[in-house]
Amino acid sequence: MFNKPLVFTLFVLITAGICLRLDAQVLTLKSAVETALNNYGTIKAKANYVNAAKALVKETQREYLPDLNVSAQQDYGTINGLNGPAYGFKGFGTASSGPPVASSNWSSAFGALYLANINWDFFAFGKAKEKIKVSSSQLSLNESDLLQEKFQQQIRVAGAYLNLLAAQRLTRSQQDNLDRAIALRNAVVPRVKNGLNAGVDSSLANAEVSNAKIALLRAMDYEQEQASQLAILMNVQQQNFVLDTVFITRIPGAFQDSVTIAQQTHPLLQYYKSRINLSDEIARYYHTFNYPTFSAFGILQGRGSGFDYNYGVANPNAYTHNYWQGINPVAGNYLLGVGVIWNLTSPLRVQQQVLAQKFTSKGLQDEYNLVDEQLKNQLALAESKIKNAVAAYFEAPVQVKAASDAYLQKSVLYKNGLSNIVDVTQALYALNQAETDKAISEDNVWQSLLLKAAAVGDFGIFINEF
Secondary structure: OOOHHHHHHHHHHHHHHHHHHHHOOEEOHHHHHHHHHHHOHHHHHHHHHHHHHHHHHHHHHHOOOOEEEEEEEEEEEOOOEOOOOOOOHHHOOOOOOOOEOOOOOOOOEEEEEEEEEEEEEEEOOOHHHHHHHHHHHHHHHHHHHHHHHHHHHHHHHHHHHHHHHHHHHHHHHHHHHHHHHHHHHHHHHHHHHOOOOOHHHHHHHHHHHHHHHHHHHHHHHHHHHHHHHHHHHHOOOOOOOEEOOOHHHOOOHHHHOOOOOOOOOOHHHHHHHHHHHHHHHHHHHHHHHHOOEEEEEEEEEEEEEOEOOOOOOOOOOOEOOOHHHHHOOOEEEEEEEEEEEOOOOHHHHHHHHHHHHHHHHHHHHHHHHHHHHHHHHHHHHHHHHHHHHHHHHHHHHHHHHHHHHHHHHHHHHHHOOOOOHHHHHHHHHHHHHHHHHHHHHHHHHHHHHHHHHHHHOOOHHHHOOO
């Protein structure tokens, strides 16, 4: 008979183990990049800036449409008139109209004004068209800013992914080093107790174990820092990432490709170029302020009043307090016209505006040239790093093999009393250093390719290897 509680417990443990294994899904580099592009706050913000710029382009295009205003007002008040000049400075004044009287009175009635007005600046020497171009250039700038931000984020996430992968491999190397140090101590202690070796050997073995533990803790701390950085770039909670390790032990095929910086497609250069284009468009827009604006306008007006046409000194009682009679439109007018307005002093100011904007364009061009030179230097550096990384990649296995053989030899000699503890610990240190160098050299191969992709402006050079 089977022990049912024991079988059930084993079943639960096995099921839990399977579930934990399924939960620990491998995070591939492509998935990390895609998650970052979908989640990162800066990219979301700049996508909204693009949408805002699109809306502003449509708004600017519709600014060329004529202004059509409809208004209505109903009033109650007096209409005492006075011969004399007046000006409604900053809008402070009334539009009451009535005959001049010897003294003011408080006769009052209702009145109304109904108005429809249309105004159209139909010709302004390209001012509306240039304003549309400015808003379109702003849209292009925001779009290029979004593209370069996505490109930069891809590079940052890929770099953080490789850094975390290297940190995890270094942690494993330090764990292996600790295991070897413990195994060495386990071999030394019995020999010391049996008087085959000096007591100082056990002290050195214990010191080596402590040193290996400290190195492991440092590696774990560095791994946690890199995991935190990757989580921040992906905008997810910090966690123990399980990364893809299949690709790290091979050399990318893109190393054989010869590429150059494409100024027309490089996201960063396109962003700086869009800044120059926007500044140039603003200068052309400012230039249109030198010229006059031609407008067409039309007005349709209706008025109502509780005062009769003969109200005045001769007939001061010719008015009514009736609301409906006061607001009923009894008089109407229309007006059509064409006008031109030209501020003759504008060219004096506009000239300096245009000049300032042209200097701004030159400054932006200087920034563009600086970034272009930096990218060229970065590409040259990447090519050099690729050569060095590949050379180190092929040397690392040789170093590991030699260090491993030396450690095996020294440990066997020590167990047979033919070597001392110092030689063994030196061999242990050399093996640990060789394994660390191997992990770093393999990671540097991919880091150098990523640097090349960043310089060229084509992330596909890197990501297509996966």
